[in-house]
Amino acid sequence: MKNRLKVLRAERDMTQAQLADALEVSRQTMNAIEKGKFDPSLPLAFKISRFFKLAIEDIFHDEE
């Protein structure tokens, strides 16, 4: 699953560690999600969407 997390984070001038802490996950997990190596659960995806004030589909999109 691809995502726009890196762009959204850069727009807000945030580091990966800051975003990870705000979402209560480790920096390694944030990095894996950003790279598309780990797909977040639905609750975490909602948490991310609430944080950026965007709909989930505006952040994550299926590769198929």
Add this chain to the structure above:
Amino acid sequence: MSIKLNKMENQVSTWTNRTRKNTVQLASWTGAWVVTMAIAAFSPKFIGADSTLLFTLTILVNLVAGIGMIIANIKYIRALDEMQKKIQLEAMGIALGVGIVGGLSYSLLDTTNLIAGDAEISGLVILISLSYLTAIMVGHFRYQ
């Protein structure tokens, strides 16, 4: 924006501190369990064979430390994030599988006299520990 950043900083300290505290607690309980295990295992050799009460006491203290370690481990795993939990789950599954298969094969080698000595429980503990640690490292490497 500043309110959001302040809130974020509070969350940083809360989550990071909680994780750090759980890790320190788990390490402390594990250390206590290892030390009390060593005391319980080696005290008969150094104190003598007629101190039944003392040996029972050292075993009980070790048991209590072991229970503390299990509780600390549960608390530690519950506080992990979802990817860390997935890595832990896979590692524990691999360690359990390797432990059962490897342990029973090791036992068969003993009962069929294919190995010179007796099958020792410590061999099984080492096998489970090494497979768990390897699986944890592979899991972290995979999501890097």
